Amino acid sequence: MAEGTDPEGRTEAASERRVRQAVEKGDVPFSREAPVFASILGLLVALSLLVREGAGRLARELSPLLDRPRGFALESGGDALVLLRATALTAARFLVPVLLVLAAFGLCASLLQNVPRLVSGRIAPKWSRVSPAAGWGRIFGRPGQVEFLKAVLKVLSVSLVVLLLLRSERAKAVNAMFVDPGQLPELILSIAIRLVSAVSIATIVIVAGDLVWARLRWQRSLRMSRQELKDEHKQVEGDPAVKGRLRSLAKDRSRNRMLAAVNRATVVIANPTHFAVALRYEPAENPAPLVLAKGRDLIALRIREIAEEHGIAVIEDKPLARSLYDVAQVDQTIPAEFYRAVAQILFFLFARSR
Structure with missing residues (x-):
């Protein structure tokens, strides 16, 4: 049926939600x-x-x-x-x-x-x-x-x-x-x-x-117009603009928490400005270095700035920084394949601090 044949433009089949609501109302x-x-x-x-x-x-x-x-x-x-x-x-x-x-x-x-279904609305008095x-x-x-x-x-x-x-x-x-x-x-x-x-x-x-x-x-x-289908989809799935805004806020909060943890890092491995990964190694806390933060471009620069403000060593190792950024996850220990490379950097830092 063409859309113009319906005076109200209701040319689409009813959605499952519309059908369920009608059944719940006794229709x-x-x-x-x-x-x-x-x-x-x-x-x-x-x-x-x-x-x-x-x-x-x-x-x-x-x-x-x-x-x-x-x-x-x-x-x-x-x-x-x-x-x-x-x-x-x-x-x-x-x-x-x-x-x-x-x-x-x-x-x-x-x-x-x-x-059988008891629906109080069906027995309520109506002027119609x-x-x-x-x-x-x-x-x-x-x-x-x-x-x-x-x-x-x-x-x-x-x-x-x-x-x-x-x-x-x-x-x-x-x-x-x-x-x-x-x-x-x-x-x-x-x-x-x-x-x-x-x-x-x-x-x-x-x-x-x-x-x-x-x-x-x-x-x-029960047929619906296309606009009603869109409105229902927004109600069920959420407005895309609102969902995008919520995702953006969630990313901002996560980023802020991550940057706030950089001051606890043992070392920052950078590449030199495009990538940066902040690691913390305390044998009493974790058996392997823990990833506190990672970022690229502006976030990488901010990680480096925080590290320099708190006197944390920044080691430039382009291949290692890029690989850690791609594979390692924040708040998790580094994968086993990076143990040797990171251990050499930590050994160098501990030896220099003595």
Whole structure:
């Protein structure tokens, strides 16, 4: 998509940080059709596994009420309450398992789409949820148009499936007037199972399309402009100018600490102005000479100046100074390959001081 096609210039895919923040705020893709489809499947399971046995038990328990209505005492309000309570309990034993199956399927459809997350901001009151202007925009905006299109497709597909199924069952419906009334529940149940099965098949395409649409719409709502990506990168990685300034300050502090340690040196090996390495050798402190400071050009000159101010010997040895500068590290002893060369210089200094 060209950048000019988006009114806000949001042409870039959302970053991982943007997606993570959206999920933490409860902004996740969600299909409203999936729980409806799951409820239809739950109804199909309930009709196939629970209703046949439950309806038979319900009929057996309520048949005395219909066959011998005079056998129940209704002399007072208490008797009526007992009868209503028993009837309601019988009906509840039939309905509760069915309702639990429907609720379980609908809940699973919601949970499988996204991991449950408690977000207080989602339940906080917002004016946009009750604003007539915002509601008007949701109804007549693009999301509202898509919802209207889905509703029309559902009505048309379900109506067509129901019409075709009822036409195919028309002969059974006519013959039902001449069969034993005891067979009617089984006939109605079989037709209901076929009807719900057909409806669930008809809505599969709509549900699959809605799942894809919900994710695409969510991804589109999180898209970012190039400037937003740059700003986020600065927030995560830090402003390059600020980072450069911090690195410069860190180098300055490190350089100042290094130069402050030069006055403790035993000898400074120079080349003669381009490189300088300050070494300290105290057998009680370290088994080998320790590098206190090193530098080139202006830093080398400053090391020499400090050494001369404190009466520290400055030995000019171009190859050794350059090699030490390249290999040795500050606050570490010199590598073993320099022991002989540095030992000769130290021996010369100690002999001269005597």
